[in-house]
Amino acid sequence: MTLASVIIIGAGQGGLQAAISLRQEGFSGAITLIGAEPGLPYQRPPLSKAYLLEGKAEALTLRPESFFRTKDITYLTETRVEGIDRAAGQVIAYGPQGTMRLGYDALVLATGARNLRPPIEGLEHALDLRTLADAARLRAALATKRRIAVIGGGFIGLEFAAMARKLGHGVSVIEAAPRLMARAVSPAISAHFARLHQDWGTELILGHAATRIAPDAVTLANGGTVPADLVLLAAGVRPNSDLAEAAGLVVENGVRVDATLRSSDPAIFALGDCACFLDPRTGAHIRLESVQAATDQARLIAANLVRGTSTAYGALPWFWSDQADIKLQIAGLGGNDCTDILLQDGVVARLRGPDVVAVETLNKPGIHIRARKLLAGNDPVALDQISAIAAPQAAGAA
Numbered sequence: 001m002t003l004a005s006v007i008i009i010g011a012g013q014g015g016l017q018a019a020i021s022l023r024q025e026g027f028s029g030a031i032t033l034i035g036a037e038p039g040l041p042y043q044r045p046p047l048s049k050a051y052l053l054e055g056k057a058e059a060l061t062l063r064p065e066s067f068f069r070t071k072d073i074t075y076l077t078e079t080r081v082e083g084i085d086r087a088a089g090q091v092i093a094y095g096p097q098g099t100m101r102l103g104y105d106a107l108v109l110a111t112g113a114r115n116l117r118p119p120i121e122g123l124e125h126a127l128d129l130r131t132l133a134d135a136a137r138l139r140a141a142l143a144t145k146r147r148i149a150v151i152g153g154g155f156i157g158l159e160f161a162a163m164a165r166k167l168g169h170g171v172s173v174i175e176a177a178p179r180l181m182a183r184a185v186s187p188a189i190s191a192h193f194a195r196l197h198q199d200w201g202t203e204l205i206l207g208h209a210a211t212r213i214a215p216d217a218v219t220l221a222n223g224g225t226v227p228a229d230l231v232l233l234a235a236g237v238r239p240n241s242d243l244a245e246a247a248g249l250v251v252e253n254g255v256r257v258d259a260t261l262r263s264s265d266p267a268i269f270a271l272g273d274c275a276c277f278l279d280p281r282t283g284a285h286i287r288l289e290s291v292q293a294a295t296d297q298a299r300l301i302a303a304n305l306v307r308g309t310s311t312a313y314g315a316l317p318w319f320w321s322d323q324a325d326i327k328l329q330i331a332g333l334g335g336n337d338c339t340d341i342l343l344q345d346g347v348v349a350r351l352r353g354p355d356v357v358a359v360e361t362l363n364k365p366g367i368h369i370r371a372r373k374l375l376a377g378n379d380p381v382a383l384d385q386i387s388a389i390a391a392p393q394a395a396g397a398a
């Protein structure tokens with residue numbers, strides 16, 4: 001493939017990184033970064049954390065406007081790609097300049113995800129927390145004393161709940177699963193956070209789904225009601241893969257890509273929240289929702305495109321969540337099939353068979369970093385190796 005022009009759809013964490021990495025790799029052709037949101041690309045993680053307290057939108061900007069000029073990257077803001085014409089190698093986009101057809105040699109889908117909208121009556125009364133505009137709306141709503149219900153006890157719902165409590169609002173978290181963050185963490189860490197949130201004054205309603213939202217209350221499947229004059233919907237996301245699907249690409253839990261992040265069309269790649277990739281560690285197709293995955297995948301796509309290589313994506317996943325003054329960090333990818341060992345207060349090793357596949361830590365960045373290094377290697381990691389780095393003297397040396 002002659003590579004003279006690359007189009008990136010989605011100017012979020014991964015899309016911007018793809019543009020940056022293409023230039024860093026020495027690509028001198030045309031780069032067009034197309035984003036549906038207004039303004040410059042920004043970081044999402046602070047939206048449920050510092051931004052709610054401080055409201056500093058400019059602190060979230062990832063690169064200034066001058067960066068795009070200096071690096072000769074065409075950034076089309078408030079422009080939505082509405083179709084991909086694969087036969088012509090063009091995207092059809094609509095923005096302030098009207099409708100455009102733009103040609104590509106390689107296309108990168110970095111369209112992220114949108115909030116899952118479960119079948120709850122009255123969802124129009126709930127607010128979302130996905131974009132800066134959503135966060136600004138929520139922040140404005142938090143200027144008045146509120147009784148808040150958060151639907152969803154995952155990372156984003158709990159980060160928001162912790163912030164809302166800190167600001168003095170009454171908060172209930174409604175989670176259909178029997179424990180918090182059930183998809184992402186071990187039962188021990190779920191239980192730890194349940195105690196913390198209760199200590200902070202949040203009401204936790206676990207194992208009950210919300211069925212109806214009214215302006216003053218949320219109704220639960222068991223008929224109970226939770227008074228609320230502000231409801232946040234944080235019940236997970238769906239990958240934005242509609243464009244890919246309409247273009248005839250293989251889509252299953254996001255845009256299906258191989259281990260090199262290439263879709264069923266060799267000229268089209270996908271990354272980040274919208275991509276379901278073949279994970280060489282497990283042999284399964286997985287989709288990750290993290291800044292690390294989106295940006296690492298962007299670097300890999302850029303390197304492969306510019307160097308003409310077909311390197312597989314093998315980076316170790318890692319995650320973090322800040323809830324009040326507790327930083328949860330996860331190195332690796334565990335699951336509900338894991339055996340979990342509590343190594344010390346705030347350190348859990350997750351094993352699949354004899355191998356440690358993930359390590360969870362609370363406010364222990366040194367242990368997290370060392371666990372990450374070990375798990376990122378090619379060799380299986382045994383429990384005693386993690387025990388050694390989690391030992392108090394090793395932790396003190398962090």
Ligand SMILES: Cc1cc2nc3c(=O)[nH]c(=O)nc-3n(C[C@H](O)[C@H](O)[C@H](O)COP(=O)(O)OP(=O)(O)OC[C@H]3O[C@@H](n4cnc5c(N)ncnc54)[C@H](O)[C@@H]3O)c2cc1C
Pocket residue numbers: 009010011012013014015034035036037044045046047048079080081082110111112113129130131156240243271272273274288289290291292294319320321322
């Ligand atoms: C409130 C919040 C807190 C988070 N906290 C953390 C955290 O602590 N740690 C962590 O690792 N991750 C966190 N995440 C997740 C992380 O932000 C995402 O995993 C990451 O942003 C994914 O990057 P991405 O490039 O795939 O998608 P995004 O950054 O979501 O960007 C996708 C962009 O594509 C645009 N787009 C979609 N369709 C089109 C189209 N047709 N045309 C043009 N543009 C389009 C969207 O408008 C969006 O701007 C958080 C997310 C949220 C919302």
